[in-house]
Amino acid sequence: MTALLKVENLVKHFPVRKHIFGRQTAVVHAVDGLNFELRAGETMALVGESGCGKSTVGRLVLRLLDATAGKVWFDGEDLMQLSPERLRARRRELQMIFQDPYSSLNPRMTVEQTLVEPLGLHGLAIGRRRERAAELLELVGLAPQYLQRYPHEFSGGQRQRIGIARALAVEPRLIVCDEAVSALDVSIQAQVVNLLQDLQRRLGLAYVFIAHDLAVVKHIASHVAVMYLGQIVEYADKRSLFAAPRHPYTQALLSAIPIPEPGLRRVRVLLQGDVPNPIEPPSGCRFRTRCPHARDRCAEEVPALRSVEGHSVACHFWETIQAPPSVSSEVAVNERLMRLQAAFHPA
Amino acid sequence: MSALLEVSGLRTSFKLEGGGEFAAVDGISFSVAAGRTLGIVGESGCGKSVTSLSIMGLLPKGQGRISAGSVRFEGQDLATLTADEMRALRGNRMAMIFQEPMTSLNPAFTIGDQLIEGIRCHRDIGPQAARAHAIEMLRRVRIPSPEQRIDEYPHKLSGGMRQRVMIAMALSCEPQLLIADEPTTALDVTIQAQVLDLMRTLREETGAAIVLITHDLGVIAELADDVVVMYSGKIVERAPVEKLFANPQHPYTIGLLGSIPKLHLEQGRLNAIEGQVPTPMTQVPGCRFAPRCPFAVAQCRQDVPPLRDLGDGHEAACWRAPLQTIKEPGA
Numbered sequence: 022m023t024a025l026l027k028v029e030n031l032v033k034h035f036p037v038r039k040h041i042f043g044r045q046t047a048v049v050h051a052v053d054g055l056n057f058e059l060r061a062g063e064t065m066a067l068v069g070e071s072g073c074g075k076s077t078v079g080r081l082v083l084r085l086l087d088a089t090a091g092k093v094w095f096d097g098e099d100l101m102q103l104s105p106e107r108l109r110a111r112r113r114e115l116q117m118i119f120q121d122p123y124s125s126l127n128p129r130m131t132v133e134q135t136l137v138e139p140l141g142l143h144g145l146a147i148g149r150r151r152e153r154a155a156e157l158l159e160l161v162g163l164a165p166q167y168l169q170r171y172p173h174e175f176s177g178g179q180r181q182r183i184g185i186a187r188a189l190a191v192e193p194r195l196i197v198c199d200e201a202v203s204a205l206d207v208s209i210q211a212q213v214v215n216l217l218q219d220l221q222r223r224l225g226l227a228y229v230f231i232a233h234d235l236a237v238v239k240h241i242a243s244h245v246a247v248m249y250l251g252q253i254v255e256y257a258d259k260r261s262l263f264a265a266p267r268h269p270y271t272q273a274l275l276s277a278i279p280i281p282e283p284g285l286r287r288v289r290v291l292l293q294g295d296v297p298n299p300i301e302p303p304s305g306c307r308f309r310t311r312c313p314h315a316r317d318r319c320a321e322e323v324p325a326l327r328s329v330e331g332h333s334v335a336c337h338f339w340e341t342i343q344a345p346p347s348v349s350s351e352v353a354v355n356e357r358l359m360r361l362q363a364a365f366h367p368a
Numbered sequence: 369m370s371a372l373l374e375v376s377g378l379r380t381s382f383k384l385e386g387g388g389e390f391a392a393v394d395g396i397s398f399s400v401a402a403g404r405t406l407g408i409v410g411e412s413g414c415g416k417s418v419t420s421l422s423i424m425g426l427l428p429k430g431q432g433r434i435s436a437g438s439v440r441f442e443g444q445d446l447a448t449l450t451a452d453e454m455r456a457l458r459g460n461r462m463a464m465i466f467q468e469p470m471t472s473l474n475p476a477f478t479i480g481d482q483l484i485e486g487i488r489c490h491r492d493i494g495p496q497a498a499r500a501h502a503i504e505m506l507r508r509v510r511i512p513s514p515e516q517r518i519d520e521y522p523h524k525l526s527g528g529m530r531q532r533v534m535i536a537m538a539l540s541c542e543p544q545l546l547i548a549d550e551p552t553t554a555l556d557v558t559i560q561a562q563v564l565d566l567m568r569t570l571r572e573e574t575g576a577a578i579v580l581i582t583h584d585l586g587v588i589a590e591l592a593d594d595v596v597v598m599y600s601g602k603i604v605e606r607a608p609v610e611k612l613f614a615n616p617q618h619p620y621t622i623g624l625l626g627s628i629p630k631l632h633l634e635q636g637r638l639n640a641i642e643g644q645v646p647t648p649m650t651q652v653p654g655c656r657f658a659p660r661c662p663f664a665v666a667q668c669r670q671d672v673p674p675l676r677d678l679g680d681g682h683e684a685a686c687w688r689a690p691l692q693t694i695k696e697p698g699a
Contacts (some may be wrong), residue, residue, distance in 0.1 A: 054389040064665050070556035070557065070558065070559075071527075071556050075486070085599075087501070098422065125430060169658065173540070176644050176645075177412075178644060179644075206626060206645075207411065207583065207585075207627045208411060208623060208627045208640060208641040209411075209640075209644065210622060210627065211626075211627035211628075211629075211638035211640035211641070212641075214629070214638055214640075215637055215638055215640055224628045225502075228605040233555075233556065233557065234629075235631065236630065236631045237629050238631040239629060239631060240629035240638065263631070274557060274559055275538060275631070276561075277557045277558045277560065277561035277586050277630055278557055278586065279560070279561075279584065279586030279589060279590045280399075280586055280589065280631060280632060281585040281586045281588070281589045281625065281628060281630075282589055282613060282632070283589040283590075283609040283610050283613050284610060285589070289560060289561060291562060291563075291565060291698035292462065292558045292561075294558075295526045295528055295529070295559070296510075299444070305423065314370060332401055354633070356612065357615075358616070358622065358625065358626075361619075362622055362625070362626035363639070364662040364663060365622075365623050365626055365639040365640065365641060365642070366637070366639065366664055
């Protein structure tokens with residue numbers, strides 16, 4: 022099966038100017054040479070910390086930003102080359118769900134207006150738009166009587182459902198979820214994660230899932246790309262990445278997550294310092310300034326993203342780096358808790 | 369041993385726009401002994417931040433007030449203190465770290481100015497000695513080259529660095545009690561790991577008691593000795609940390625633990641808790657969690673369950689606790 026989305030050597034540099042009319046003095050290397058593929062019905066997660074460029078990638082994929090270089094193939098067409106009219110038609114198939122359910126809905130529009138607007142823009146569901154809006158609400162688990170209400174009358178979780186319904190209105194094939202569940206409380210986050218998975222199964226959607234929470238990513242993604250300072254440092258299917266992380270950054274990231282198991286003694290890879298400035302990324306491997314395994318070669322030579330058995334990693338020395346032991350083996354399954362938690366499943 | 373901080377029957381009320389009041393925190397009691405860390409966990413709107421503001425006497429004037437109960441610090445009822453006495457206490461013997469390191473530092477002053485101001489407010493020492501102490505504090509929170517950093521403005525520092533400055537500021541007068549309200553929530557996970565590690569070390573060095581307020585059960589598991597779970601303004605469960613995670617008794621705690629995607633387990637669907645937290649203004653007869661609870665029975669919808677001792681320092685506010693033997697939910 023061919024890929025629905027294929028990103029090739031994607032680059033985005035933002036110019037830095039000292040003064041608004043001044044000349045360009047430097048560039049921010051937000052995204053530097055990205056490659057990945059995504060098939061229909063799959064979820065590709067982009068993970069990394071603040072400033073790694075993951076949100077910029079999401080915007081480039083939808084061409085909400087123009088790339089400095091590279092190609093974004095969607096269903097065999099390079100989005101970067103499309104005329105404005107053609108792009109507008111194609112956008113129907115590409116939607117986005119935003120992080121903040123409080124600022125991504127227009128407070129002056131009712132839910133119905135919010136859902137009907139994209140239908141009007143794309144000339145869909147003519148003559149039955151109200152019915153379509155009601156259908157959409159039901160699809161995301163909200164009652165159709167909410168159609169005449171305004172965003173302020175809803176909780177954060179409900180607003181996020183409305184944002185999802187708006188994205189689904191135009192029957193997209195790909196949705197970019199930019200930290201779509203990060204702002205929600207855990208019990209509500211679980212509802213929305215379940216909803217996204219149900220919708221994917223029913224509608225065959227592909228997701229680009231941008232997140233910093235690796236536990237959520239492990240739950241929802243089929244493939245994971247770990248980004249650091251604008252580049253992918255590791256890319257693999259989910260199982261392989263979480264079972265045996267190869268890049269020292271991924272290892273540190275996984276070991277840093279607090280696990281809700283008191284008394285669990287873990288080998289923690291504690292990184293020193295902060296992420297360097299993307300205006301002057303370090304030479305060679307960009308992670309070397311914080312890497313506990315860095316050697317001379319890392320400063321001199323940029324490590325290529327090398328694929329071994331479908332698991333890619335950009336590190337000169339990954340074969341010789343011992344991964345910290347995975348925690349899964351040490352945690353006993355709590356039978357009583359699992360049984361009681363099962364009661365929360367709606368029958 | 370007497371408790372360092374003792375909160376009993378605390379009720380904090382806020383004014384409604386149309387007149388009247390509602391209780392954001394409704395009759396909660398807990399205590400913290402010296403050297404212990406109490407975790408308060410709950411979701412948005414459960415009242416955990418209002419609890420910390422009530423303890424510190426930082427409720428917004430004219431809007432929020434403690435309408436019942438008391439807060440005792442070292443045996444002294446804080447309600448009896450004057451504003452000046454309270455100010456002498458705050459930042460000195462009890463200190464606070466806030467969530468937002470971006471907004472809790474003043475952008476117009478160097479971090480040194482802000483640290484020294486706090487120190488000289490509470491210690492009778494000269495500017496030179498205060499500066500030396502500030503540098504020492506920055507060194508203790510592992511800020512590299514503190515002699516230079518002290519003269520920098522907050523915007524020059526990363527989020528993790530600013531949170532370290534906040535911690536240095538809170539600890540500069542060696543408080544007996546530290547209240548940390550979501551201290552790592554705004555930080556990236558590798559930076560969060562650094563700050564948690566730092567807090568653990570400093571706790572051992574200083575012996576301060578900590579009230580750790582967070583929504584993140586992972587952070588609780590890492591740092592807390594005892595845990596209080598709050599839901600909609602009330603304490604629903606209290607237990608030593610191992611017991612809470614191994615043998616939770618309140619359905620809300622059970623559901624909350626089930627909602628978290630696990631890094632270390634294979635799972636199918638997440639066990640979401642259906643519905644949503646009632647707003648503090650909403651009247652719910654009986655248990656406030658009952659409308660979302662799969663174990664609720666008729667009694668739960670009529671009578672408010674008290675926090676009951678289930679043995680071994682484990683308490684839950686649930687009519688159906690201990691939830692050991694239930695097979696048929698909703699029976």
